[in-house]
Amino acid sequence: MVNTLTPSQAAGLGAARAPIPWRAYARLAKLDIYDYYLSVPLLAALAGPTGWAAPGRTSVVLLLVLLGQVTLTAALVTFDDVTGYRDGSDAANYGPDAPARRLARKPLVTGALTDGQAVRFGWLALAACAVSWAGALALAPHRPAWAVLGVVLWFALGFQYSWWLKLSYHGLQEVFIAALGWFFVLPFHGLLTGQAGGLAIVQTLLFGLGPLLFGVYSNINDIPGDRSVGRPTVAVLTSPRGNALFVAAVSALETVLIAGAAVSGLAPWWFLPAMAPVIGLRVRQFVLGIGRGDILRARLLGVRIHRLAVALLVAVDLLLDLGAAA
Template identity: 60%
Template sequence: MSTVLARPVAHRIRAYVRLAKLDIFDYYLSLLVVWSLLAPAVRWQPRTLAVLLVLLAGQVCVAAAMVTFDDVTGYRDGSDAANYGPDAPARRLARKPLLAGTLTEPEAIRFGWLTAAAGTALWALAVAVAPHHPLWTVLVAALCLASSVQYSWGVKLSYRGGQEVFLAGLGIGWVLAPYGLLAGTPGGFVAVQAVLFGLGPLLFGVWSNTNDIAGDAAVGRITVAARVSARGNAAFIAAVTVGEMLLIVLAPAFGAPWWFPLVLLPVVLARIGQLVTGLGRGDILAARRLGIRAHRLTVALLVLANLVAAWV
C-alpha cells in the first residue's frame, strides 16, 4: 500500500521539477563569474561562500516562479499548445506539465507564488548578511525579482515587447547585484563581463523565438521574431551577435587585460558557427543548441580569464 501511495507523490515531485525547469541552469552560472571576479583572499571566505549559496537558492526560486507563470500563461492562451503540438515527442511534452496533465493550473499557480516568496526571502537574507550594502544592488535585485515574476504574468513584459531586453537584462543584473554585495561598486571590466553574460541567454532565446513565431503571433506575444520579417529578424540576430563580438574585442578599453580577447576567441568562433547554422543552413533548433553551448563556453572562459588575471 505504501508503494502505491508513494508512486503518485514521486510523479508529482518530478512534475514540479519539470515545471521549475531545474535542468536549465544557465542563468545560475552568473555566480561562478562573480566568484571568479572576487579578490583571491575573498573567494574562499566562509561569509562569501554563504552569501553565494543563499543567492543561488534565491535565483533558483525566482527562476522557478518565472517559468511557472510563463507556463500557466502559455497554457491559458494556447501558445504552448501551438508550440508543443500533439505531434511533439513525449519527452518534450513532459517539460510542460500543464499540457501533459501531470499538474493542474491551481497547483502551478500556488507553486509559482510559493517560489516567488521564497526567492524574495532568500535574496533579502543575502542582502542582510553580505559585507556590502550599496543601495543600487538592492534596487537591481528588486528589479530582477519583479520583472521575473511579471515576465509572463501581471504586466506580461514578454507579451509587450520587453522579452529580448529582459533576457539580457536579467543576466546582467545577476552578475552586477551579487558582485556589488560581495565587493562593492564594479569597474568597467566587471560591467563588460556582466553584459557578455547577459547576452548569452539572449543569443539562444532569439532562436527559440524564431522557432515559436506562429504560436507567439497567434496570441499577440510581441517578440522581434514575431513582429518583423524573416530578413529583419535575421538582421537583428546578426546585429546582436556582432555586437557581442565587438564588445569582446574592445574589452581592453574598459579595463580588461590586453589578452582578454584572445581568451574569448573560441566564443567568437562559436558565434560565427551559430550564425552559419541558423541563418545559412536554416537549422533553427541546432542554432539554439549551439547558443546554449556558446554561453556555457563563455562562462568557462570568463572564469578562466579572471583566475589568471588575479595572478599576472
C-alpha cells in the same frame, strides 16, 4: 494543421504517465536548465581578493544568491506555463504528436498538475526567493545603494515575463532575456565587492547576451505560437531579413564588447585571444541558423557557446587574481 489536446486527452495523458509530484514540479520549474545559474561561479571568480576577504561569509552569500536565482526562475517559468496553458499556446505548440520527452516538460498540458497547483507553486517559489535574497542582503559584506536597488527591482520584475505586467507581451521579450542575466550578476557583484568596475560591467553584459543569443534562434521557431498569442518578438514583428540583421547585430555587439574591453584597457590585451573561440563559434552559429536555416542546431550551439564563454570568463578572472597576488 496544428494538433491540440482536448481536456480529456490531456487528463488521459497525465494519468498514463502519472509522474510522482516532485518530478512534475521539477519539470514545471525547468530545473534541468541551469545556464542562468552559471552566474554564481562567475560571481565567485569575479569577486577577487576583496570579495573573498571573509570566505565563509562569501560562500553563504553565494549560496543564498543561487537559491534565490533558482526559485525566482522557477516562479518565472511556472507563471509562463500557466499563461501558455490558459491562452492555449502551449496546447498548440505541444500537441499529442510532440515527442514524449518534450511534451513532459509541460505538466499542465499533460494534466500532471492542475492550474491551481502551478499557481500556488509559483507564489511559493517567489516567497522562497524573497527569503533567500533577504538573507543575502543581510549577510553581504557590502550594501551599496545601487546594488540593493538592483536586487529589489529584479525581485519585483523578474517573475513578470508573462504574468501580471506580461513584459514579454509588450515588446520587451529580448530585453528581458538579457536582463535576467545582467541582474543575476552585477547587483550581487556589488554586494560582494562594493563596486562595479569596467571589466565587471563588460562581463555582466556578455553573460546576459549569452542566453539572448540562443533565445533569438528559438524565437524564429516560435513565430506561429508567439504571433497567435500576441507576443511581439523581433522575429514576429520583422521580415526574415530584418530578423537576420537583428541577430547579426546582437552577435556583433558581443564581439565589440570583447574587443573593446581589450583595446580600451578595461581588460588585458590577451582578453581578446582568450575569448576568440566564442567569436568564431558565434559566426558558425549564424551561418548554421540564419544561412542554412537549421534553427534548432543553432540554438543548441548557442547554449554550448554560452557555457564556454562563462568558463573562459571565469578562467580570465582567476588568472587576473593570480597576477594581482603575485
